[in-house]
Amino acid sequence: MELPPLLRRAVDRALNGMALDELVTTAAALSQRYREERSEGKAYVASTQDALAYLAVRLPATYAAVRASFAAIAEACPDFMPKTALDVGAGPGTALCAAVECWPTLAKALLVEVSPIFRAFGEQLAAEMQQPKMTWRTCDVAVDEISDEPRDLVTLAYVLNELAVVDRQRLLERLWRLTADTLLIVEPGTPAGWQRILAARRQLIEAGGHVIAPCPHANACPLEPPDWCHFARRVARSRVHRRAKGADVPWEDEKFSYVAVSRKPATITGARVIARPRKASGRVTLKLCRPDGSAGAQLFSRRDGELFKRASRSDWGSSL
Ligand SMILES: C[S@@+](CC[C@H](N)C(=O)[O-])C[C@H]1O[C@@H](n2cnc3c(N)ncnc32)[C@H](O)[C@@H]1O
Numbered sequence: 001m002e003l004p005p006l007l008r009r010a011v012d013r014a015l016n017g018m019a020l021d022e023l024v025t026t027a028a029a030l031s032q033r034y035r036e037e038r039s040e041g042k043a044y045v046a047s048t049q050d051a052l053a054y055l056a057v058r059l060p061a062t063y064a065a066v067r068a069s070f071a072a073i074a075e076a077c078p079d080f081m082p083k084t085a086l087d088v089g090a091g092p093g094t095a096l097c098a099a100v101e102c103w104p105t106l107a108k109a110l111l112v113e114v115s116p117i118f119r120a121f122g123e124q125l126a127a128e129m130q131q132p133k134m135t136w137r138t139c140d141v142a143v144d145e146i147s148d149e150p151r152d153l154v155t156l157a158y159v160l161n162e163l164a165v166v167d168r169q170r171l172l173e174r175l176w177r178l179t180a181d182t183l184l185i186v187e188p189g190t191p192a193g194w195q196r197i198l199a200a201r202r203q204l205i206e207a208g209g210h211v212i213a214p215c216p217h218a219n220a221c222p223l224e225p226p227d228w229c230h231f232a233r234r235v236a237r238s239r240v241h242r243r244a245k246g247a248d249v250p251w252e253d254e255k256f257s258y259v260a261v262s263r264k265p266a267t268i269t270g271a272r273v274i275a276r277p278r279k280a281s282g283r284v285t286l287k288l289c290r291p292d293g294s295a296g297a298q299l300f301s302r303r304d305g306e307l308f309k310r311a312s313r314s315d316w317g318s319s320l
Pocket of ligand 1: 113114141
């Protein structure tokens with residue numbers, strides 16, 4: 001997945017002028033902090049250099065993960081046409097960029113962010129793109145009031161891990177109250193990220209929410225550790241991204257876990273492909289999470305006719 005050209009250009013302009021060796025060192029330290037997932041209540045991004053490194057090496061990946069999650073929501077709920085959005089822990093406004101691409105109906109958005117550095121970059125990127133009317137609020141969502149106006153689409157992307165454990169449940173309660181239609185939570189696709197998603201999923205189902213993606217059911221998750229539910233998106237690396245990471249390969253795979261919960265049930269009929277398909281001549285094996293709440297591998301062969309064709313075309317994360 002590539003960043004949309006307008007966003008790509010805005011990011012490149014923001015990075016213009018940052019010395020490469022500084023970008024390389026800062027990006028390496030930032031990636032290490034994210035890999036270790038050891039923030040819990042502390043900000044990973046503490047300086048302008050950190051925020052620039054985030055734009056170079058993390059934004060393309062978080063954009064791809066959020067955009068893929070939105071695509072799953074749009075598929076499950078084709079009539080969902082959000083006009084208003086709330087993005088919490090917005091960073092440089094990644095989720096809103098992806099939301100506008102998925103739903104051009106979006107007209108108004110509130111972006112809430114604790115870091116004035118991130119907010120400044122977000123405002124700069126938005127000024128260069130044709131974003132809907134957006135309002136930024138600088139506040140700490142663990143303690144400050146967010147808003148009193150429910151919005152159609154509420155997003156919390158790659159934020160839960162930066163909150164103290166005791167603040168997560170309370171924030172989700174408040175975000176659900178602020179959700180007029182659909183709430184999306186995205187986390188890194190690690191076992192720990194999946195556990196945070198599972199806890200959020202349980203809490204939101206208990207609050208009356210309907211899971212619309214990725215799970216095709218509201219039963220307990222059928223996966224058991226060391227297995228975990230996650231997806232992957234291949235992300236194109238720009239030249240500066242490759243140089244910042246000292247990488248030769250022009251792409252990377254971003255693993256992510258997510259849950260989307262709506263006030264209305266979706267008409268879910270199919271299973272979800274929850275691992276990379278294994279394809280061989282005349283056969284494809286898919287690991288599926290099924291509407292009856294079970295999960296497991298299923299072999300499709302030419303004898304399955306149309307179903308085999310659909311299974312062959314499916315990808316990790318597709319619904320079948
Ligand atoms: C990993 S970044 C994700 C940014 C963006 N959502 C994305 O997907 O690219 C996490 C963001 O959450 C923000 N954040 C962390 N704790 C916060 C808090 N208590 N209140 C508001 N924002 C917070 C951080 O400043 C940072 O911008």
